[in-house]
Amino acid sequence: MTRFVGFAALAALTLCSTAASGAELPFDQIQAGRYQAVLGDCAGCHTLPGGAPFAGGVALATPFGKLVAPNITPDVETGVGGWSESDFRDAMKTGIGHNGVRLYPAMPYPAYTKMSDRDVGDLWAYLRSLQPVKNEIKSNLLPFPFNIRAVMIGWNWLNFTPGAFKADPNRSTEWNRGAYIVQGAGHCATCHSPKTALGADKASAFLGGAVLQDWLAPTITNAPRVGLGGWSVDDVTAYLKTGANRFDIASGPMAEVVTNSTAKMTDADLRAIAVYLKDLPGEANKAVPVAADDPGMKAGAAVYADNCSACHGLKGEGQPKLFPALAGDPV
Template structure:
């Protein structure tokens, strides 16, 4: 009852635009609010059972290995099991972990756990998540927590890292912006931790703050530029197109694959339409001083790589993506004008061509066709040529791909598919 009253009070405050909770389904009780926040935070994508099951407690038993530039790190069990989970934690302990990245015993957590974003959550939100996690059945599942190689296995080193790259602090709404914008800002910068993948990292794995959401390589993919830049960012996408992509895993321009397909499946496809719109509204707002995009010139059509690539494209790709590169909306993504194809880094295009790709699963959209793998039909030089071609045909412009880069991606996919 008390929880309901508090939730109702939060609802009224939200209507007045005084808290970032606006638009959350706040007429439910605390644990139900926590259940939704867990969706916003995509917790299951990392903490679920590595065998792929994620219903109920299975979404939180841990054991999945997260790839970082420093090695792999296994996620812990966050069900309320007293021995192997967080069953003995208090709400204070939980807030401290989410807000500061510190465990009850004082040990530092690694930022593979995105506490650098979760710190933006107000106490009421972490309490709600904690209440929800405590409604789950406790599951015994001990996880080896110390898999990082030396020297990264020294948790105390996070003290220095935090001093350099971490600014704890709850989200502060901007009173000059609409409640919708603030809600979007809260989700993107807080629980949604979009920058954890979309902001490029420095050599120590810290966010390059000056290139917020500018895109960067990630686990053998390239997380796209999410700024309003026209060629590689989402400046030409409408609010509706962004929301549709997040809800269905695709829109008329693009399809989510790899790590973004997981974000869609476990998080954005399950968000409310109002929240998806709020995210889109926030992303469409250019930051105050956006760096000017570097001018790009396409390779000329007579370039040998372009000629070889075009012949391969006509032979292998055109049947689906069409001669003009426009594709078939929501079936075969367009490559002409595509953001994914023109990113600074070529990881995603190389991976997709070598390995093929399957669409994101969303309960709102029928499954779309998959793309077959070409790794066994194209050698490194041909792979480089056809990807160079799609990056520079039809008005596209992006750095050429080399055979060496194709070979490296092939090797990486052999080790870690």
């Protein structure tokens, strides 16, 4: 889901090809590409608040330094105007951009590699249809040695396997659609999977939760206590559609994801995502009871009463559609 605040959401560090007017491109393809941009939350990284759409400028803090999302409008000099469709496809699916420039995984090509060629082509058509914006951006602000792009050769060898999504014939069409979005364009693991020391997703803990720029991206597997185990498919769908359900209200980066991306998805796709996530197993992580007279319990109760109860209720019951219930909240 998009702004990656950890080392994985910068879209293509200068993407595209010779700009073409919308009239030269099939309208249906442009519209399909617009929807791919919604699924990928491209605006989350490439549109600065108050700035021109997709003109870049959003700073992304990673454990290795700062990256700035590039201009991906079809401006020839400062944006994406000099790329071919083949260049763009390579960037999305292999992490190697125009003129062989190696991209950082802040542009989540490890997820985008799972997108179909058709969906990538549609996204390319949409980007070409955008109004060109002249906005030069220095994207790579990483310190030495991370600013040397050649290091990505080793990173890719260790952490990246290119290849399109393969449907599971033993699963439903709906489940496979959800898996395709979550693993591919939606790049949910970019924020919700814990990272290795090199900034790669830990495959063994897929969607097991992570902390990014002091924000918790929680476990979104069906784990019963710390994940979505207590949520129904309808709960997950409502949260993605509106940013709220009977358990929780989106805030911080996730609120931006809802605004820019999931709220604009079709109901069918939202349900497919929910069906897939609810099918992912998670560790039980059984709670260890703490005695009521434990000093920490007493202190916590006092802190809660003074600072939280006015909104979330004396017993953590919350207020529907205003303040989430905290008692028994699995996320």
